[in-house]
Amino acid sequence: MIVEYEDYREPPVNLWPVAIFESRYGGVYEGGCWFAVPECESVPQGAHGDDSECAIWFSDNVHKVGIGATPNEALKNLIVKSRSF
Numbered sequence: 001m002i003v004e005y006e007d008y009r010e011p012p013v014n015l016w017p018v019a020i021f022e023s024r025y026g027g028v029y030e031g032g033c034w035f036a037v038p039e040c041e042s043v044p045q046g047a048h049g050d051d052s053e054c055a056i057w058f059s060d061n062v063h064k065v066g067i068g069a070t071p072n073e074a075l076k077n078l079i080v081k082s083r084s085f
Contacts, residue, residue: 015038015039015078015082016038017039017040018036018038018039018040018078019040019041019042020035020036020037020071020075021034021036021037021043021047021048022034023035024047024048024054025054027067029054029055029058029059030058030062030065031067032067032068032069032073032074032077033068033070034067034068034069034070034073034074035047035065035066035067035068035074036065036066036067036068036074036075036077036078037064037065037066037078038082044057044061045057046060047061063084064081064085065078066078066079066080066081
């Protein structure tokens, strides 16, 4: 699910460090080719796991991971989603 952008320049909460990764499965489980994870410095274990691990990880974390077609879109999406953290 990609959230439409509003004002993404200033996140309402501290998200840093943010890590942005290319999807292992091309967006099949998260809905975009790139994903941004807040307060993260390395690839989350389940996000790049096998099919079942990846599906479960994204299902459990979809509300706190930014998704996009590009790294910038994933970051913008994360900042917008952070308004509901």
